[in-house]
Amino acid sequence: MLRAVIWDVDGTIAETERDGHRVAFNRAFADCDLAWDWDVSTYGHLLRVPGGRERLLAWMDSRPDAPATEAGRLQLASELHRRKGHHYCELVEQGTLVARPGVLRLVHACVDAGVHLAVATTTGRGNVEALFPRLFGADWRTLFPVRVCAEDAPQKKPHPQVYELALERLGVAAADAMAIEDSPAGLGASRAAGVGCVVTRGAYFEDADFRGAVHVCRDLDHAMATSDGIGTPVDLPALRHLHAAGRWMVLDEDGPRR
Template sequence: MLRALIWDIDGTVAETERDGHRVAFNLAFESMGLPWRWSESDYGRLLQVAGGYERLLHDLAQRPDAPPPGAARERLAGELHRRKNRFHLERLAGAGLPLRPGVRALMEEGRSLGVAQAIATTSGRANVEALLRPALGAGWPGRFAAVVCAEDAPRKKPDPQAYRLALQRLGCRPVEAVALEDSPNGLAAARAAGIATVITRSAYFAAGPFDGALRVCDDLCTPQPVTLARLGEWLREGGA
């Protein structure tokens, strides 16, 4: 029986990586007078490295005009990451980002039918707040029985820490939940926690691989709307 939906945030609920974080990193470079810019394809490759600060260090290691390994490089990465976070929050508080197709409809259906919902992300709480407040209103936390962010689960996906904590806070067994994800690391994290996972392909993970997913969709509307009834059918078919 389906009792809970557990949502990833970045790439699943909104295209935050391409249209949010990447843009903010470039603003951080510009603000420090650095000539570096990450194109959409550059950032796609960098997403193989988990974590924004870690991503910066990886990129700096490839640049001949970056500080040498050591404290200076780490300080630069830290300052860039702080500025990036500020720019990202400012942009979300201003124009915001749209939710991906079908996200709001499935959230509303779950709310109306009493299916518990949770968030399991390794993004910081401030980023989640900045994304969901404009989209869902100031009362957005009340829509979720559990909100697990980087402050609660610092080990990044594919580590299952965030999902295991979400299950614990929901009081739910893994077989009673479905995770909504967009990336191979997210799928691996949810499956390591024993949770059946529906993949909605995001801009940077359109090609997978997604072995072991309950279903793989372009989004929650394509090729057909993902509803609670359909999720229940998929679980009964033994996809978990």
């Protein structure tokens, strides 16, 4: 029985990577008088490296104008990441980031039906606490009583740590949960924890290989092709159907396949 839905944040609940974190990083670079700019394509490549600080350090490896010593790079990465967090919160307050199609609908349907919700993200808690009140209102903590963030799970996705902690705090078995993700790393993390996963393709993963997902769709409002040919958005009945049908059956836009 489906008892819990576990949500990724960046790229899944909102397009925060392209429209939030990327922009905030560029503003942090300007703060520090760095002639660095992460355009949409560049940031897409950098997303192969999980974690903001890790992404900065990987970028510095190829930059002749980065600090020469490891200690200097670590210090600069920490300062840039701190400033990025400030700018990200400003972008959220300005209303730049909105929920992706179908997110609010599915969240409230789950709550109304007594299906538990959790967050399993390797972004920082401050980013979640900035974004969620804007998207879900003042009672967002009631909607998502379990929130596992980077501070709780230092092992980045595709490591399953963040999902294992979410399941533990929910008190729910992996077989009774479903994940919603947007990236191959997120899918890998949920699968490694034994949790079936619906993938709603983020802007940076439109062409990624999501074999092993229960279902793959453009967004949660995009009509999915079920085995009986009926088109439906990914609503709670559809999610329950996918869960009951078998966690490792793959359904994509063209219908079911094994």
